[in-house]
Amino acid sequence: MTFNNVDELEQLLVRLHLVEPAQLDECLSRLGPTQRQPADLLQALESKHYLTSYQVGRLTRGETEGLLLGEFKLMYRNASGSFARVFRACSIKDGRMIGLKLLRQRWAGDPQTVAEFHREADLCIKLRHKNIVPIYDVASQGDYHYLTMEFVEGGNLRDFVNIRKTIAAAEVTRYAIDMAEGLEYALTQGLTHRDLKLTNVLMSTQGVAKLVDFGLAADIDISGAGRNDDVRRALEYAALESSTNAPANDPRTDLFFLGGICYELLTGKPPYPRTRDRAERRRLGRYSDVRRIRDVDPNIPPVIADIVERLMHINPDQRYQSPTEVLADLRRAASQLGDVPANGEGASQSAVTGEVATAETSLPTIMCIESRTKQQNILRDYLSKRGFRVLMLSDVERGLNRLRTNPPNGVVFMGESIGDATIQAFHEATRLGQTADFITLVVLSEQQASWTSQLDQTPTARVMVQPISLRDLRREIHLTFQRQKSSG
Template sequence: MEQWKQIERELTNGESVAGVLSLMERRQLLTSLQTKRILKGTTDGLVLGNYKLLYRNASGSFARVYRAATLDDQQTVAVKLLRERWAADPEAVAGFHREARICQRFQHPNIVPILDVGSEGDFHYFTMDFVEGGNLRDFMRIRKSLSPAEAARCTYEICAGLDYALSMGATHRDLKLTNVLMSSTGVAKLVDFGLAGAESPTRVGTSDDVHRALEYASLERGTNAPDNDPRSDLFFAGAIMYELVSGQSAWPRTRDRDERKQLSRYTSTPPLRSILPNVPNCIAAIVDKLMQVGPNDRYQSAAEAMVDLKAALIELGEWTGQEDGGIDIAVGEPQPFELLIVDSVKKRIKALTEYFAKHEFETSFVSHPDVAIERLKGDSPPDGLLVLADHFTDETLSAFPQMQAYGRSKKVPCLAVFPREEEERVNKSIRSTKFGATAFQPATLREIRLHFEEVGAITRSM
């Protein structure tokens, strides 16, 4: 309100709408994106759920990515928004949401986490951590090329993300410079998984091959590779490493679909040593093996490639003794998962304590949601928060949005279990997210435990 009063004092009589908006933009009350949309009268989609769009960050044929902020606490996030021309295509919409839901399970330092998935009318979106830095293409425009050790470290981190994703049943299917982000601390992070697992449909041979990148389709058809072959990701990881070291693309860039369909485009790459004679043998050998056209001649897994990449870093004197994007490998026995439970039923508290202790959870209890919020706000929040809301449904409904906000910012998964008869009321006032999920009775202890093991335990390594 005070900011608006300041604006009013600076306005002159008869100030145009454009003038008012320009002044608000200069005072950082609006962004250029918001001003342009308001002037065009196309404000739909500027606010999606709990997120307001600030700037357009990137654009592709399928979706656009925006820098955004949460309405409740102004936390910066990235919003990936399905383009309008695909919003009327049920298969494209289903694939977009399926990609998001599958990848929402991923918690790995070399994969950009998906926080929330939603839709409002014809607007379909999901939100991600906003990575300060930029993608590898932008990075390479500045650096031109990387040292062999830097390229090996980056490729190691790419392979670490691929290896983890495959363990979760997914392959990337669209690996390229623009789909690898480089954080401000120099950690490579994968984004935009194009085909998350074999259950996703492909449209092989169609003019709009949304779910499978054309380069992947061309390579696999030309080499008789199996559908959704994880080794295809390794070929394109090799192409990235090739460019990082040499500063040259492994093949000519083109938008021509017919050229991109030709297998010869991917088989005529000059050997790395032919354009960079002094490259270390270990680096040249890794690039050559990653980029073998025949899938059986490549590394057979990302984990296998990581062994050689680590050996190369040791040989070059650049191995730091750290893996997974610079996070120290844990030594010794893992710490128990600390689960804070909101409950006031004494008999149930005893049963919960005994059950979770058997599964290496350390439990503590509070009797009201407001107390749990104070724990979340503190310097030592729990690893997870469970609210059994049958005895204080109204209080939990009121407090849970705050729990979601703190859970998201501190990477603490929160789960509230409500009585089944409250399902309609809960769904009207709360949208379930990864760090603020809802469930309804009857919910078994096993289901609750698996939720925290899947979403929560891994976040402690982030």
């Protein structure tokens, strides 16, 4: 659908609940007499963060269908695979953020795939465990088939490896316990994962590993002769099970790939090369010729290296036989490595810190308001490695609500990401910080430098202007904490 004039665009935006009438009026009032084209209005709405760049891109191309699915408007595309795409979506009823997994259109016309998607989602809805991302609902709207689930803010383990390269043994052990506990619980419900990999392990901002996409493999294989043709498995799973005479959906196959995740977290290298070549992914030697982890890095503690090597034994009879069995060894390893496994989200040190949590640890928590994934990862990695717990939020209003209800020790607003909402957010945070005792920093872009005169700085509310280094930001955070302590 293309828009002939601004009026047509206005009607659509309101009908799809993408913006409120008051927001439209505000942006229309800012347009000059020569700025009356749909593109002008879209630009104004994006600059005020009433529409996201994803929404504006779709609207500009006339792709309006599917922007609102049920009660959820699509905000950003978070991930994309050959089977489905994952979006961050927002409820038009209560404003809550959720994850929305949408079956790709190339599969939407295949009745068998659609039925399987709904069946798998219906099975997984019953899973309720601290280490599994919950599915709330599965639904259809025309040719669109989707499920809704918890939106996990902290990224996935692939992000961690890309940024941090390697992760300490104690921390890896803690995540392995989280994953194994999720697998153990799912098995009691009659389910195996069937697509365990770095990108299917999400990390909460509290540092808890959560499994996602049980049975909803992104690259699937229909079982061959002698097996139930309804069984769908990730290609790697099918290759490993058929080559080792293991039954389909063998829980021990999940354990092999759990070992592969730990291998890469510890060494920074995948146990076998990544490839799109399906023939190579079916080859048994790809999985049997894995270099021993202690040869890759002799400094990895034997207690965890032994567990990884047993998890990845090519003979399923020589692996751990159940998640429960490996959990016993993982917990012993955690004790030896000086770590205490998380008992829930509040018990675990933030995954982004890269440090071992203890009962005595009291790290300052910094909340960063930044919507760009790359910048989120850079900030998270840098600050966490330098003694901060990091809470990353993309939405300004969610951040301000957090300041009102459960404030961290400090908040950093990234002005280039927030845009026009920066000034109001800074003023509101400064006001709240006077009674809630947290510090406020805003980092303006070079283009926003003139806003400095509109921002009232105090000893605990500071303004920085790009270009600055991450070291400059860290130094200012420390100085502001010192001023806070002196004034208190």
